[in-house]
Amino acid sequence: MTDRLHVAVVGGGIRGRMYGAVVQEHPGSTLVGVCETAPAASAAVAEQFAVPVRASLAELLEHVDAVDAVIVATPDFAHREAGELALSHGLHTLFEKPLATTVEDARALRDARPAGVHSMVGFENRWNPSFQSVRAALHESGEAFLAQRAALQDTHWVPREMLAWSSRSTPAWFLMPHSLDMAMWLSGSTPVEVFARGVRTVLAADGIDTWDRVSASFVMSDGSLVTLDSGWALPTGRPAVFDFRFEVETRAGHYLVDVDRSGVTRVTDTGLTYLGPPEHDLRGRLRGAPVEMTRDFIDLCRGADVDVPSLDHGVTVTTAIEALHRSLATGQNIRIDD
Amino acid sequence: MTDRLHVAVVGGGIRGRMYGAVVQEHPGSTLVGVCETAPAASAAVAEQFAVPVRASLAELLEHVDAVDAVIVATPDFAHREAGELALSHGLHTLFEKPLATTVEDARALRDARPAGVHSMVGFENRWNPSFQSVRAALHESGEAFLAQRAALQDTHWVPREMLAWSSRSTPAWFLMPHSLDMAMWLSGSTPVEVFARGVRTVLAADGIDTWDRVSASFVMSDGSLVTLDSGWALPTGRPAVFDFRFEVETRAGHYLVDVDRSGVTRVTDTGLTYLGPPEHDLRGRLRGAPVEMTRDFIDLCRGADVDVPSLDHGVTVTTAIEALHRSLATGQNIRIDD
Amino acid sequence: MTDRLHVAVVGGGIRGRMYGAVVQEHPGSTLVGVCETAPAASAAVAEQFAVPVRASLAELLEHVDAVDAVIVATPDFAHREAGELALSHGLHTLFEKPLATTVEDARALRDARPAGVHSMVGFENRWNPSFQSVRAALHESGEAFLAQRAALQDTHWVPREMLAWSSRSTPAWFLMPHSLDMAMWLSGSTPVEVFARGVRTVLAADGIDTWDRVSASFVMSDGSLVTLDSGWALPTGRPAVFDFRFEVETRAGHYLVDVDRSGVTRVTDTGLTYLGPPEHDLRGRLRGAPVEMTRDFIDLCRGADVDVPSLDHGVTVTTAIEALHRSLATGQNIRIDD
Amino acid sequence: MTDRLHVAVVGGGIRGRMYGAVVQEHPGSTLVGVCETAPAASAAVAEQFAVPVRASLAELLEHVDAVDAVIVATPDFAHREAGELALSHGLHTLFEKPLATTVEDARALRDARPAGVHSMVGFENRWNPSFQSVRAALHESGEAFLAQRAALQDTHWVPREMLAWSSRSTPAWFLMPHSLDMAMWLSGSTPVEVFARGVRTVLAADGIDTWDRVSASFVMSDGSLVTLDSGWALPTGRPAVFDFRFEVETRAGHYLVDVDRSGVTRVTDTGLTYLGPPEHDLRGRLRGAPVEMTRDFIDLCRGADVDVPSLDHGVTVTTAIEALHRSLATGQNIRIDD
Structure with a gap:
């Protein structure tokens, strides 16, 4: 694992800059450039990273010699162009979740992957130690599943302020x-x-x-139930910008993960908030689940042995969520044909 | 409210004895008899109450002069016979919830009620102060509803040990x-x-x-969603025999009621339990939501002005739950024709 | 318990009006008058109760024939004058807690009580069902105590806004x-x-x-420890105006009461609050621990058998808290001579 | 930071083996040996690490050429001999907390440190992200402290089963x-x-x-209070083997860290437990606060810039806890002369 990995990031928003920062900090990788068109984001990227900023991946690949x-x-809906280009050039590729928002796009990306190229979808909750504990306990006991039940909701600040493209998503x-990834994993x-x-x-x-709000009920291949609630309508006075509560019911046990409760509650005269984990460790290094995930992608490309969410898995998730929207539109129970 | 109410209780199980105890304690009511056929329950009733125990309401009515x-x-499935008899005799009647487990039974009971007779279905959670607080806050603000989400589950001790007739129920x-009653209320x-x-x-x-486990999703008449989860499969190591968590999401607020968390946690060498509220107050009087409900039924019959769950409401709930079982059987989304 | 009790309330503030409302609602008692000097409170009392409002108990007793x-x-510091007058007239007396804020006052009140007169100090938490559950469980098991640990704190709104006399208290x-009452009980x-x-x-x-903040450590007569924290400095963004957490550690168990967590959490765009229990029940009657306590005092005076906190107990509490202030002043561990 | 660090671990118990495992896994360090006299622990060490096991550090230093x-x-009470030897040989030294259990030992260790040698005391909670979040928030706002309040307790399994030397400790x-370290940090x-x-x-x-149980109250140099409760008497049915709850009260805020609540609750038929974080990450590497701390010690010795708890700090903590025991013995408030 000695080769240095040269990485380009497509997208200079909140997530793109998070990825870029991890790449720059990792001793085994170099950030070679970022693709971004919006002026404000481009400026933010240029200031933070001191690397070339180009309007598209195609343009970046022309200007930068070594990209691995x-x-x-x-x-979410705009992964295909850059993804196909990257994969067709034989570049290892990490996709922000979901892989795509149409089955057609998702399959095209999966099919574009040449042999020997590493690829993954960034389902970052697998890097959350709480979920790892639950999975280890479940695997150890081999309990059959009855049901899983998750509520993952945002305050209305997310669709109104954080995302410029909320009206093009749900x-x-x-x-x-x-x-759904977690329920499957x-x-x-x-x-x-x-x-x-x-x-x-x-x-x-x-x-x-x-x-505003969607409720979905899945039958899984083992006969168990998965019921999911998500919405963009929680009041902004919540202690955290999201609320994520995940329950697993098996023949032998009940597991509850309160994801947003960080363990720290802070109250001031203006209200109660959960203090999230710090962005940096004691030595100033980035920390947290998406950071660990990004490092594992870098090391995967450099030869490490690590199990990551595949594009095939990404296709399955996109297929299921697309079917969910068909159910929303028709009022019917929809068969998911993967 | 000075007339003394003479009350008969049909059923000498856990709930029947609870009702009987409240009737005996209330200064305005007298327990005139209990109907029960099972030998053990009959003996328990006779010992606790010192009143006549008969095999059926018909028999009791023959032997006891004054029943109001x-x-x-x-x-649950055996309410109709005694209920029709009581109502046809012009007696005030309180039904343990649900009113019935077929729409036919429920409608027959509703239609058997003569004018001027008081009747109600015992949806006791309306007497839980926490739900009363939520309702008062909702009514004050007039917020439109988006969704309600409730999990009410029992440990497997309930179907295996507590109920003799769990295989005839779900x-x-x-x-x-x-x-569902709470979501409607x-x-x-x-x-x-x-x-x-x-x-x-x-x-x-x-x-x-x-x-073992049922998940249901309702569309309500105001366009809001109600998703309910219930099961009889929770592990017996739960801090309480049931787990009841109720969430309300409106345009303006999010409300969470953790019903089973009484506020007292007790840990010993054998585990952690929630200590329920005491059965008696400082002066030895019965207390709790079902007790308050029963008292309000007694006072209703004696002239008090109190809003209770009607048989019409009971028919609606039974109709909805029957439709739910049709959906379970067919895999279809079912229209509820009330 | 048929005699009607004629009750006067001394003090027309928040608590005085609460007591008055319970007296007026109770079918066995009549509110005969309220004593208050502050113009705003007097007006509020007059409007709420339609009873005579006088500047002092002496004046009221002159104008009202029947006071029981x-x-x-x-x-807190102003209980003695009215209390001594009431007791010396042979009137049953309920004191808001603490009985007094000097040992001298407390003893004088205790000694002023004629035989046959009912008296009590309003330690209302004994009417909280959660504490009743803990006490019942402890008594049943007979566990020896190791330690009790309580934090009861207010936001700074209490000394700054709610109380006009916070600088005369602590x-x-x-x-x-x-x-301390609860630890003793x-x-x-x-x-x-x-x-x-x-x-x-x-x-x-x-x-x-x-x-702003006091921490106290008591040795109890059974050798166990009681550590108490109280303050008036919590931020006003707390979900409730107070925070009360009580722990009991015995040889066999650990008990935790989260008093301020009512079971209902409400979030809006302006923050998270705990919804307290409703002030009224479904039939519009007052409810809650202080209401139950006041009713028990009324019934005690009318012949009911109920165990209430005595003036002797009130003297003990006042003696202990006075000793605590001596420890604060001297930095010494103080022997409590009761 | 390229030099490989050769590390010896003194003590082959639970903690010694944890340290050894981190040293062996770290790419920049080598475990050169372990000192242990107890046969069972020696065998466990030999099996786990395949390194020399000797009865004492003196013996190990004779047999192993390179120790850094x-x-x-x-x-806890047996740190001095090995510590003085290590420091006098100019070896970097990490001490399990506390540094020592007498002020004399603690000072001797501090004074034995030659210039240029790295040393630290393993107050591992500083590597807990929750506490890091609190500290960052406090530092950002610069709020004056009023009080800190911590309960850190173990179930009685710890003194009875886990520790062979509990009667020589408290x-x-x-x-x-x-x-106390956390309150100071x-x-x-x-x-x-x-x-x-x-x-x-x-x-x-x-x-x-x-x-069984100790309560302590400190005045701090800034005039704020620190009240600490610790015991070895919690019932073994607790969801975790320890219970750690830490509160900070400042002029502007209240912070609460529930350390033992990992975010995962598991219930089975035998009870409710908190699932701790996994011992390994997705790639099989050790994880957790003590692991991070040990890595930082290794990197500190290899030239990294990291702020760790010093031996001077360790002397202060030992001095305070020794004074605490003097207060326990005398019933007096004790001045801490550092």
Whole structure:
């Protein structure tokens, strides 16, 4: 694992800059450039990283000699162009989750991957130690699954302020891939049917034409149930910008992960908040689940042995979430044909 | 409110004895008899109350002169016979929830009620101060509802040990009437569609032929969602025999009621339990939500002005839960025709 | 228990009006008058109760023929005058806690009680069902006590806004009588030594010359420890205006009561709050621990058999808290001579 | 930071083997040997590490050529001999906390350190991200401290089963150094006075002659209070083997860290437990606060810039805890002369 990895990041938003920072800090990788078109984001990237900023991956690849890997951190629906280009050039590729927001795009990306190239979808919750504990305990006991139940919700600040493209997405596309990936990773099963309902009154009335709130029920390949709730309508006075609660029910046990409760509660005259874990460790190095994930991608490309979420898995998740939206549109229980 | 109310209780199980004790303690009521056929329960009743115990309400009515009111506390599916008899005699009647487990039975009971007779279904959670607080806050602010989400589950001790008739019921019949009643009471809306899924592997394999776990999704008349989870499969090491968590999401707020967390946690060398509220107050009087409910029924019959869950409401709940079982059986989204 | 009790309330503040409302609602009692001098409070009392409002109990007793009982709800340090007058007239008397804020006053009140007169100190937490559950469990198991540990704190809104007389009190006088009473009631032991420390920087700098925060450690007569923390400095963004957490450690168990967590959490865009229990039940009657306590006092005077906190007990608590302040002043461990 | 560090570990118990494993896994260090006399521990060490096991550090230093650093993981009271030897040989040294259990030992170790040698005391909670978050928030806002309040307690399994030498220690020596270190690290202040009480009934009666439970109150150099509770008497049915709850109260905020609540709750038929974080990450590498601490010690010795708890700090903590035991013995408030 001695070769230095030259990495380009496509997308200079919050996530793109997080990826770039990890690449720059890792002793085994170099950030060779970032692709971004929006002026504000471009300026932020240039200031933070001192690397070339180009409008597209195609342009960047022309200007930069050595690129080994690409991290695609564009909006959810815009992964395909950069992803296909990267894979077709034989570059290792990490996709921000979900892989894509159409089955067609997802399959195209999966099929574009040449042999010997590393690729993964960034389902970062697998790097959360709490979920790792649950999975280890489940695997050790070999308990059959009855049901999983997850609520992953954001305050309305996310669709209104954080995301410029919320009207081109839904809480189901933005949040449920996390929950569904986790349900699959913990149980080893895959979704075979989905029924979903939604509410569409608050955001749409304010000009953001999307669902406020979606509830979905899956049958899994092992006969167990997975029920997921996600929305973009929580009040902004929540102690955290998101609320993630995950329950697993097996024949022998019940497991509860309160993801957003960091263990630290802070109260001031203006309210109660959960203090998230620090962004840096005692020596100033980045820390946290997405950071660990990005490091593992870098090391994977450099020869490490690490199990990561594959593009095949990404296709399955996208197929299930697309079917979910068909259920929302038709009111029918939908068979998921992977 | 000076007339003394003479009350008969049909059913001498746990609930029947609870009702009988409240009637005996209330200064305005007298317990005139209990109907019970099982020898053990009959003996327990006779010892606790020192009142006549008969095999049926018909028999009791023959032997006891003055009966003003009847409390029907037989198993869920066995309310009709005693209920019709009581109502046809013009007696005030309180039914243990749900009113019935078929729409036919429920409607027959509703239609049997003569004018001027008081009747109610015992949805006791309305007497829980926590839910009263939520309802008062919701009514004050007039917030539109987006979604409600409730998990009400029992440990497997309930179907295996507590109930003799669990194989003739389901977690949906035994538990979801509580959750659905509360969702209706808080929102003022009624269910119009239901989709449900279930798992049926653990209890059935042990000879109790029923669902282990049911998930249901309702559309309500105001367009909001209600998702309910209930099961009889929680591990017996839970801090309480049930787990009841209820969430309300509106345009303006999020409300969470952790019903089973009484505020007291007790740990010993054998484990952690929640200490429920005491059965008696400082002066030895019974206390708790079902006690308050029973007292309000007694006072209602004696002229008090109190809003209680009506038989019409009971028919609606039974209709919705019956439709839910049709969805479980067919895999279809079912229209609820009330 | 048929005689109607005629009750006067001394003090027309928040607590005085609470007592008055319970007296007026109780079917066995009549509110005959309220004593209050402050114009705003007098007006509020007059509007709420339509009873005579006088400047003092002496004046009220002159104008009102039949008075059977008095409730003393003046500020903590001002109980003696009205209390001695009431007791010397042979009137049943309920004192807001603490009985007094000097041992001299407390003893004078205790000694003023004629035989046959009912008296009590309003340690209302004994009417909290959670504490009743803990006490019942402890008594059942007969476990020896090792330690009790309580934090009862208010936000700084209490000394700054709610109380007009905070500079004449301390968090130790205002809050610790609750905790110490509970520790004594649960364990059956009494305090024999106290050591205390305090911080005095924030409120004093703002012109409220009192302690911000006090920590006290008691040895009890059974050799167990009681450590109490109270303060008036919590940030106002707390989910509740107070924070009360009580732990009991015995040889066999650990008990935790989270008093301020009502079971209902409400979040809006402006923050997270705990919704307290409703002030009224479904039929509009007052409810809650202080209401139950007041009713028990009324019924006690009318012949009911109920165990209430005695004036002797009140003297013990006042003696202990006075010793605590001596420890604060001297930095010494103080023997409590009761 | 390229030089390889050769490390010896003194003590082959639970902690010694943890340190050894981290040393062996770190790419920049080599475990050169372990010192242990107990046959069972020696065998466990030999099996796990395949390195020389010797009875003492003196013996090991004779047999092993290159030793750069020593980790002292003997029982708390037995740090001096190996520590002085290591420091006098100019070896970098990490001490398990506390540095020593007498001021004399602690000072001797501090004074034995030659210039240029790295040394530290293993106060591992500083490597817990939750505490790092609190510290960062406190430093950012610069809030003055009013009080800190910590309960760190073990179940009685720890003194009865886990530790062979519990009768030679106390909960104050074993647990309070963690809490006091944290209070000092967060506030930047030092303890100047201590008053303590204890209970000594349960363990002593069972032949383990030590305190069951200790409560201590410190005045800090900035005038703030620190109250610490520790014991070895919690029931073994706790969800975790320890209970660590830390509160910070400042002029502007209240911070609460629930250290033992890992975020994962597991319930089975035998009870409720908190699932601790996994011992290994996704790639099989060790993880957790003590692991990070050990790595930072290794890197410190190899030239990294990292702020660690010094031996001077270790002397201060030992001095304070020794004073605490003097307060326990005398019932007096003790001045801490550092």
